Structures are given as C-alpha cells and as structure tokens.
Amino acid sequence: MIIKGFSFSAVAAGIKYPDRLDLGLIYSDEPAVTAGVFTTNQVKAAPVLIDIDRLRQGRSQAILVNSGCANACTGRNGMNDALTSGRLAAEELGIGEEMVLLSSTGVIGMPLNLEAFRAHMKPLVNGLGPDNFERVARAIMTTDTVAKTVYRSEVIGGKEVGFMGMAKGAGMIMPNMATMLCFIVTDARISYFELNQALKAGVAESFNRITIDGDTSTNDMVLVMANGAAGNDWIDDVSRDDYTAFENVLDSMLKELAMKVVRDGEGATKCVTIRVCGAKENVEAEIMARTIATSSLVKTAFFGEDANWGRIIAAMGRSGVRFNPEHVDIAFGDVLLVRNGVGLGPDAEQAATEVLRGDTFTVCIDLKDGNGCEEVITCDFSIDYVKINADYRT
Structure with missing residues (x-):
C-alpha cells in the first residue's frame, strides 16, 4: 500500500x-x-x-x-x-x-x-x-x-x-x-x-x-x-x-x-481479556480489571493453565473497589467457575482449564452492582519473560 x-x-x-x-x-x-x-x-x-x-x-x-x-x-x-x-x-x-x-x-x-x-x-x-x-x-x-x-x-x-x-x-x-x-x-x-x-x-x-x-x-x-x-x-x-x-x-x-x-509480549504464550461488568461505575470496573490484569500471581496461573480463581478474587479485593464478594460470578470463556462468590466444583474447574489451554480467551467478572463495564487486555507471565529481562542489557 x-x-x-x-x-x-x-x-x-x-x-x-x-x-x-x-x-x-x-x-x-x-x-x-x-x-x-x-x-x-x-x-x-x-x-x-x-x-x-x-x-x-x-x-x-x-x-x-x-x-x-x-x-x-x-x-x-x-x-x-x-x-x-x-x-x-x-x-x-x-x-x-x-x-x-x-x-x-x-x-x-x-x-x-x-x-x-x-x-x-x-x-x-x-x-x-x-x-x-x-x-x-x-x-x-x-x-x-x-x-x-x-x-x-x-x-x-x-x-x-x-x-x-x-x-x-x-x-x-x-x-x-x-x-x-x-x-x-x-x-x-x-x-x-x-x-x-x-x-x-x-x-x-x-x-x-x-x-x-x-x-x-x-x-x-x-x-x-x-x-x-x-x-x-x-x-x-x-x-x-x-x-x-x-x-x-x-x-x-x-x-x-x-x-x-x-x-508479542516478552515470553507471552497467551493473550487474555479481563472484562469486569456490574460495577457501580465504568471507572471502578476499569480499576478492578487493571488490578487483575497486572497481578503476577494471576498471570503465572494463566501460564500454568491453572484455573485458580482464588487469585482473581483476591486481586479484586485489593483493587480498592468496594463490592460484595457474595455476589460475584467469574467465568473463563463460556465456563462459569464461580457463582455468587462460591466455586462450582472440580467439573467446572476442569472445563475452565480447557479454556486456559487456548492462546486467547476472556475472563468475565460480574459484580452485580451496577452498569459499569470495562476491559483490560493482558498476557501471561512465562519463564521466558524472566530470562529475557534478566540479561536484557547483555
């Protein structure tokens, strides 16, 4: 062109x-x-x-x-x-x-x-x-x-x-x-x-x-x-x-x-969209999505293909956004993993793990507290990320 x-x-x-x-x-x-x-x-x-x-x-x-x-x-x-x-x-x-x-x-x-x-x-x-x-x-x-x-x-x-x-x-x-x-x-x-x-x-x-x-x-x-x-x-x-x-x-x-x-993130193997909806305001949804997207524990779980939703809800809790944990739903792709703050068991985790094996997927969080909805795009943290940045100058 x-x-x-x-x-x-x-x-x-x-x-x-x-x-x-x-x-x-x-x-x-x-x-x-x-x-x-x-x-x-x-x-x-x-x-x-x-x-x-x-x-x-x-x-x-x-x-x-x-x-x-x-x-x-x-x-x-x-x-x-x-x-x-x-x-x-x-x-x-x-x-x-x-x-x-x-x-x-x-x-x-x-x-x-x-x-x-x-x-x-x-x-x-x-x-x-x-x-x-x-x-x-x-x-x-x-x-x-x-x-x-x-x-x-x-x-x-x-x-x-x-x-x-x-x-x-x-x-x-x-x-x-x-x-x-x-x-x-x-x-x-x-x-x-x-x-x-x-x-x-x-x-x-x-x-x-x-x-x-x-x-x-x-x-x-x-x-x-x-x-x-x-x-x-x-x-x-x-x-x-x-x-x-x-x-x-x-x-x-x-x-x-x-x-x-x-x-093309350094060492990245997965591209993940974090979508938070049901917040009181869009700005609160963005803050929470960004907190999840930047959590090292969440990102390493993505790399390990571990449907560890506890890391996600923990990141939500330290985001500074007020919400009721007992209202939270979490889904990986179209697999509902958490309903009203409670995990849905091994079968749901196994299905969610299958979603994590893809190289692109979405994590959806519903706070059920308003109309605010935003998303942030992130990637996983792999072993290669550490290797690339440990000797970047050499």
Whole structure:
C-alpha cells in the first residue's frame, strides 16, 4: 500500500548491534498536521521532551527514530545529542529542524551513539521511498519478535484516504502509555483539534487498556501525521460524519496494533481479556480489571493453565473497589467457575482449564452492582519473560 506524499527509509547504523536495522525515517513531502500522546512517567527521555515542545505548533514533516538506545536519563549531553540528531536529519532533508520529531527505544541510561547518526544520515535520506514502511517497522524493534503494522483505506469526504500504522512493544508495557512506540501516517486532510481529539480518544481505548508487566517506560509515544494529500474535504467538525469515519478508522488501527503488542509480549504464550461488568461505575470496573490484569500471581496461573480463581478474587479485593464478594460470578470463556462468590466444583474447574489451554480467551467478572463495564487486555507471565529481562542489557 502506498499513501500519497509519504516516504520511508531504514538503515543498519550500528547504534548497538552491527548489521541490524536500527535507524528509521518517516517523511512527508509537505508539512503534516501532527498530534501526539506521550508517556505519563515523570522521567521522560530527551526525545519525548523535545517532541512535546515541538508539537505545540501542531505540525511536523519527519520522524527520526532509532532502536538500540533510549537516550533517557542521559542528562544535558543526551538532550544535546538528540537535538544534534534531529539537526542532521533536517539539514539532509532541507527542512527546519523544528519540523523533525525524534523517537528512541532501547536501554535507559546509555549515551546515544551520535557517530552512527552522522555516518548514516545521508544514506538514510537517500533511501527514502514509498515502499519502505515495513523496513522502518523492523528498525524500531527491540525484544519484539515480529514487526507490527496495519493498513487501512476508507472513502472520507468523497476521496479515498489511506492509513498506515506501525507499533513497537513487547515489554515494559503498562498504561498510561508504556515502552511502546506507535506511528500512524495518513493522507487525510484534517484540522489539528479534530486529529488530537481522535488520537486521545483512540489511545484511551487501546494502548491505555493493555498491560504486559505493569512497568511504565520513559520513552513511549503515539504520533499521527496527516498531510492532506488525499484532497478530501477538511475534517474540521467533530459532529460531522467525516470526522466519525476518520475516528472509526483510527480507533480500529490503534486497537489492532495494541493487540499485536500484547500478543508479542516478552515470553507471552497467551493473550487474555479481563472484562469486569456490574460495577457501580465504568471507572471502578476499569480499576478492578487493571488490578487483575497486572497481578503476577494471576498471570503465572494463566501460564500454568491453572484455573485458580482464588487469585482473581483476591486481586479484586485489593483493587480498592468496594463490592460484595457474595455476589460475584467469574467465568473463563463460556465456563462459569464461580457463582455468587462460591466455586462450582472440580467439573467446572476442569472445563475452565480447557479454556486456559487456548492462546486467547476472556475472563468475565460480574459484580452485580451496577452498569459499569470495562476491559483490560493482558498476557501471561512465562519463564521466558524472566530470562529475557534478566540479561536484557547483555
């Protein structure tokens, strides 16, 4: 798929490892309306701080992204290195440096290999082409096992509008926002307010509804660039059908990419949806679902295919949400395991165990106390998760 006005490039710059794609570039022929959502961690990497400042103008023309080094907690030198890398890209592209957004992922606390940027910026820019989107998606991988991309096309405002999205993430994943990068480009013509509104709403229901290990990173971001090359009527009113159409496409892309991140969780073997209904309010349902989804004991039980519902109800009890344990129903898939707070016996547990043997399933909790209902997507904790993270820096 090719989207009008965008080109892409990736090279093996040797930022951390030789002969591995690790430096990517996304470029719009014209300045693009751009919105972003960033980590809520108080510790923010240099690229995040720079992008937050640059996006006050609501426009950009390029995203320069590297793997192999997070450039986080690197002090004034790290900030200067990030600014220099952007300046190198801007000079080679012939655009203002404030139009270049920066993104990094990798080990925290390590200095950026700026010489790799200097040596490879020219071939990176010279390699720009419309067919290199998948190469950039591979260049942003760290412990990911697969590149994560999605594509969409939709008629909006009487014109065919294209969308391309990529994400990176496998560990240090916990909303709000996490060690994940997501870049979406579209040739839609849309105003900044509407783009920002659609992005924030979409992230709230996608990347902010997933968890792998409960850790929030210093570098995560979601950026959306819209260069208007499709020539559709301006999307400048959230009450209009064209805005709804745009928002629906963006939502579906964000949710699909978020699901791909969970499925590729470090060492993960199962993708699990925790759905809590019957709460007094939606916010209470979300709090409880998130508590269950981040419980190490619950996640290891999923890996062991153990229908240990006691761990689930214990996590519910420490969530801070008030409920009556004697009203609780718990089901694994379509197997009811607990009714009114009491287990239904060995046969139900055996049937639930069969559900756990699948690689995708849903745990449904009914509190019977209201209309609040939310879900959070998680994965299991396996032995491989420990192995991957025990020697991540080596």
